[in-house]
Amino acid sequence: EAGVVQSPRYKIIEKKQPVAFWCNPISGHNTLYWYLQNLGQGPELLIRYENEEAVDDSQLPKDRFSAERLKGVDSTLKIQPAELGDSAVYLCASSSPQGMGPLTFGSGTRLTVV
Amino acid sequence: GNSVTQMEGPVTLSEEAFLTINCTYTATGYPSLFWYVQYPGEGLQLLLKATKADDKGSNKGFEATYRKETTSFHLEKGSVQVSDSAVYFCALSPVSSSNTGKLIFGQGTTLQVKP
Numbered sequence: 001e002a003g004v005v006q007s008p009r010y011k012i013i014e015k016k017q018p019v020a021f022w023c024n025p026i027s028g029h030n031t032l033y034w035y036l037q038n039l040g041q042g043p044e045l046l047i048r049y050e051n052e053e054a055v056d057d058s059q060l061p062k063d064r065f066s067a068e069r070l071k072g073v074d075s076t077l078k079i080q081p082a083e084l085g086d087s088a089v090y091l092c093a094s095s096s097p098q099g100m101g102p103l104t105f106g107s108g109t110r111l112t113v114v
Numbered sequence: 115g116n117s118v119t120q121m122e123g124p125v126t127l128s129e130e131a132f133l134t135i136n137c138t139y140t141a142t143g144y145p146s147l148f149w150y151v152q153y154p155g156e157g158l159q160l161l162l163k164a165t166k167a168d169d170k171g172s173n174k175g176f177e178a179t180y181r182k183e184t185t186s187f188h189l190e191k192g193s194v195q196v197s198d199s200a201v202y203f204c205a206l207s208p209v210s211s212s213n214t215g216k217l218i219f220g221q222g223t224t225l226q227v228k229p
């Protein structure tokens with residue numbers, strides 16, 4: 001069984017440019033999460049989806065961050081415009097319905113803003 | 115609010131040494147507790163979990179016991195191997211979020227095991 005797939009693995013962009021990250025969860029996992037992991041820190045939840053609905057986006061900085069999960073399967077997280085402080089690892093995770101199963105994480109996308 | 119505090123790293127041990135990584139938490143009620151491990155270049159993997167007081171989670175020789183009285187969930191292993199070198203994260207799922215999978219993580223502890 002394929003795990004949670006994220007792309008790209010690494011991204012370097014200049015500040016003020018847009019960037020997008022993609023995530024394909026485990027087949028059948030209705031719940032999808034985006035976490036932000038700053039260097040030397042634990043992951044922090046940005047947004048959680050149940051199917052195509054964002055049910056918890058309270059930690060998402062909505063002035064520059066957006067996310068979508070149009071068909072309730074794969075998801076895209078976007079930053080526009082990126083700032084230097086956005087340099088971090090962006091992790092996607094998924095779990096079985098209503099988050100009852102354990103979270104399975106992808107390998108993450110490491111973003112560097114220069 | 116809910117929070118998790120882990121011991122500072124890095125922790126450097128020789129192979130076959132005993133490992134303890136301390137984790138304490140702040141939460142209301144009885145959260146679920148987890149240890150995740152992140153090997154170099156890989157995503158976080160669930161190592162073990164405990165969902166109620168006095169439960170012991172175990173996997174791959176690692177153990178942790180849910181201690182409500184000390185609000186702790188310390189990770190232990192009797193004999194570490196070089197392959198255990200990784201970053202270990204303690205996490206909790208708040209009672210209010212027990213059916214959401216939402217996790218609150220500690221800052222992580224890096225373990226280096228030398229041959």
